[in-house]
Amino acid sequence: MDGTAAGPAQRLVTIVENRPIARDTYVLRLDDPLTASAIRPGQFLMIRPGGENDPLLGRPLALYNVVRDPGGTAVGFEVVYLVIGRGTRALSARRAGERLSIWGPLGNGFGPPPAGGAVVFVAGGIGQTPFLALGGWWLGRESCGGVSYAGAAAHSATLLYGVRTSELAAGIEDFERAGIAVEVATDDGSLGRRGYVTDLLRRRLEGGARPGKVVGCGPPPMLSALARMAREYDLDCDVSLENHMACGYGACFSCVAPIVQQGGGTDLRRVCVEGPVFGAAAVDWSA
Amino acid sequence: MSSGSSAIVAGARSEVIASGSIGKVVRRGTLSRGRLQLDEGRLIRHDEDRRDLEPAAVDDPEACLIDLRVKLGRLELRNPVLAASGTCGYIRELAAFVQLDRLGGVIPKTVTMRPRAGNATPRTVETPAGLLNAIGLDNDGLEHFLEHHLPYLRTVGTAVVVNIAGETIDEFVAMAELVGAAPGADAVELNISCPNVSHGLDLGIDVRSVAEVVTRVRRACPLPLIAKLTPNVTDLVVIARAAADAGADAVSLVNTFRGIAVDWRRCKPILANDFGGLSGPAIKPLALRAVWEVARALPALPVIGIGGIANIDDVLEFLVAGASAIQVGTANFYDPGVCERLVAELPAKLEEIGATSVAEVVGTLRSNR
Numbered sequence: 001m002d003g004t005a006a007g008p009a010q011r012l013v014t015i016v017e018n019r020p021i022a023r024d025t026y027v028l029r030l031d032d033p034l035t036a037s038a039i040r041p042g043q044f045l046m047i048r049p050g051g052e053n054d055p056l057l058g059r060p061l062a063l064y065n066v067v068r069d070p071g072g073t074a075v076g077f078e079v080v081y082l083v084i085g086r087g088t089r090a091l092s093a094r095r096a097g098e099r100l101s102i103w104g105p106l107g108n109g110f111g112p113p114p115a116g117g118a119v120v121f122v123a124g125g126i127g128q129t130p131f132l133a134l135g136g137w138w139l140g141r142e143s144c145g146g147v148s149y150a151g152a153a154a155h156s157a158t159l160l161y162g163v164r165t166s167e168l169a170a171g172i173e174d175f176e177r178a179g180i181a182v183e184v185a186t187d188d189g190s191l192g193r194r195g196y197v198t199d200l201l202r203r204r205l206e207g208g209a210r211p212g213k214v215v216g217c218g219p220p221p222m223l224s225a226l227a228r229m230a231r232e233y234d235l236d237c238d239v240s241l242e243n244h245m246a247c248g249y250g251a252c253f254s255c256v257a258p259i260v261q262q263g264g265g266t267d268l269r270r271v272c273v274e275g276p277v278f279g280a281a282a283v284d285w286s287a
Numbered sequence: 288m289s290s291g292s293s294a295i296v297a298g299a300r301s302e303v304i305a306s307g308s309i310g311k312v313v314r315r316g317t318l319s320r321g322r323l324q325l326d327e328g329r330l331i332r333h334d335e336d337r338r339d340l341e342p343a344a345v346d347d348p349e350a351c352l353i354d355l356r357v358k359l360g361r362l363e364l365r366n367p368v369l370a371a372s373g374t375c376g377y378i379r380e381l382a383a384f385v386q387l388d389r390l391g392g393v394i395p396k397t398v399t400m401r402p403r404a405g406n407a408t409p410r411t412v413e414t415p416a417g418l419l420n421a422i423g424l425d426n427d428g429l430e431h432f433l434e435h436h437l438p439y440l441r442t443v444g445t446a447v448v449v450n451i452a453g454e455t456i457d458e459f460v461a462m463a464e465l466v467g468a469a470p471g472a473d474a475v476e477l478n479i480s481c482p483n484v485s486h487g488l489d490l491g492i493d494v495r496s497v498a499e500v501v502t503r504v505r506r507a508c509p510l511p512l513i514a515k516l517t518p519n520v521t522d523l524v525v526i527a528r529a530a531a532d533a534g535a536d537a538v539s540l541v542n543t544f545r546g547i548a549v550d551w552r553r554c555k556p557i558l559a560n561d562f563g564g565l566s567g568p569a570i571k572p573l574a575l576r577a578v579w580e581v582a583r584a585l586p587a588l589p590v591i592g593i594g595g596i597a598n599i600d601d602v603l604e605f606l607v608a609g610a611s612a613i614q615v616g617t618a619n620f621y622d623p624g625v626c627e628r629l630v631a632e633l634p635a636k637l638e639e640i641g642a643t644s645v646a647e648v649v650g651t652l653r654s655n656r
Contacts, residue, residue, distance in 0.1 A: 048622075056621055243408070246413075247621070249380050251380045251619055254409075268404055
């Protein structure tokens with residue numbers, strides 16, 4: 001995290017909206033001007049879904065979108081989550097007007113875009129969520145955390161989005177509205193192309209495309225395949241890891257990933273404080 | 288940390304010692320009417336007649352009349368709330384959410400002589416009202432700790448208890464000697480109870496080993512010494528007595544309870560390490576039982592209560608059950624600001640029962656039988 005990012009804080013914030021947008025998938029909008037004006041794409045929040053003791057822990061959720069008032073002032077933010085366990089199920093039962101304990105912004109977030117270049121986002125499962133805010137930021141349309149790339153924006157942004165089936169595809173219209181082209185792959189062929197999302201990238205690369213930056217977020221096998229492809233085509237590639245976390249702020253050492261160290265060897269490093277964004281080549285995918 | 292007067296004011300209801308080491312807990316602007324205030328060494332009630340007490344005045348440590356200081360053998364703390372080892376990283380992490388100089392003390396993550404990579408993932412799994420962990424003492428070793436973490440810890444403005452784990456008794460002794468020789472530590476806590484590395488737990492379940500490690504560390508290191516004990520024993524009192532007799536200033540009760548979480552579809556334990564240590568609100572009654580048992584059997588041994596403490600009522604429960612101080616553990620993970628809030632809430636809770644000090648409520652739990 002560089003000097004421009006504000007430090008994290010814990011606060012109680014009010015739910016503005018908690019609405020389904022696809023099968024088992026919700027967008028949660030929180031009223032929180034402080035976080036909204038500080039957070040940058042790639043950073044995340046810990047959000048405690050439950051009551052007193054159960055579910056106990058917060059859940060790490062990436063910034064999806066900064067909400068602005070008509071004057072452009074950041075007044076809140078959105079996260080998008082898939083119901084996959086007790087925590088997200090409890091979160092889906094919370095209603096507008098209720099308050100949630102959150103702490104953030106957390107993590108390092110993304111760096112600058114390749115000025116004038118094309119960026120490609122590669123998402124699997126619920127991994128599309130960091131890319132809406134990132135696209136708007138890198139295309140120079142939005143200032144996030146006090147940083148704007150309007151003078152050094154990416155030329156274009158494309159989301160390659162892989163989900164199991166069409167019912168799980170969430171937020172495609174949000175991306176298109178933000179000026180991000182979307183191409184979908186599904187396991188069952190119910191939407192877009194049938195196959196892996198990494199196949200979509202390979203077709204582009206084989207067709208001669210050379211994006212200035214590729215960013216991936218999704219299940220480890222997908223990211224591992226993406227990292228291989230990035231090496232093969234010598235692409236500038238970052239990944240945002242989604243490791244299991246207990247605290248989100250570096251206290252518990254649960255979320256470690258094998259990271260290649262300067263001077264050789266790998267070490268298990270905390271994704272919450274040293275990531276979640278890493279260079280694809282910095283992750284030891286063999287571990 | 289400062290410790291102006293060494294006397295703990297126990298049971299003093301009509302006067303206090305204006306020594307400057309009274310617990311600094313009342314934050315600017317948070318004074319409520321009816322809160323006890325200090326005036327020229329006498330107790331008064333802050334009421335309509337004292338409108339001239341500007342909020343700024345209450346930031347003065349001497350302005351808080353409830354005596355929060357605690358004494359754990361040779362270790363004196365400004366209040367009884369500590370952040371537990373393994374739940375607040377190397378304290379830098381917690382600093383984003385907590386004004387550290389409000390706390391009684393901080394205990395950074397266990398350090399071992401040599402760097403340890405720790406266990407594979409998954410290292411933690413949430414359980415009903417609890418957390419099962421098997422981190423495996425992931426740390427960069429003592430040399431790194433002394434060079435990179437201790438200099439920072441010297442600046443945090445609260446007591447620093449360095450938690451160490453050796454693979455052998457000799458290693459415990461060698462580490463304690465190095466920690467004692469390096470400026471910055473106010474006390475040493477011996478982790479002879481980690482359930483996720485075999486040596487730690489083996490040591491903590493054997494009376495003779497506990498006696499030997501405490502005796503030898505005490506000889507090698509001038510700092511106050513705390514033994515953090517495992518509850519995974521048949522009789523905790525026997526172990527605690529061994530630690531006390533060997534010269535421990537206090538015991539921390541309890542480390543985590545060994546458990547497993549099962550993925551029945553895969554027929555596998557969820558944790559990569561199979562076994563983990565259970566913490567969180569789920570273990571609070573077990574920890575309270577341990578504290579009460581030991582405190583009753585060994586009234587002269589200061590006990591630091593740990594186990595599922597997450598709110599101010601939990602704190603009072605442990606104090607009443609016999610803990611002279613408490614450590615907040617797992618709650619730091621899901622409520623990062625909790626430690627500072629507990630310190631802020633403690634005076635009003637003590638006032639509620641007419642107490643003017645922490646010390647006077649410690650160990651006041653009476654049997655129904």
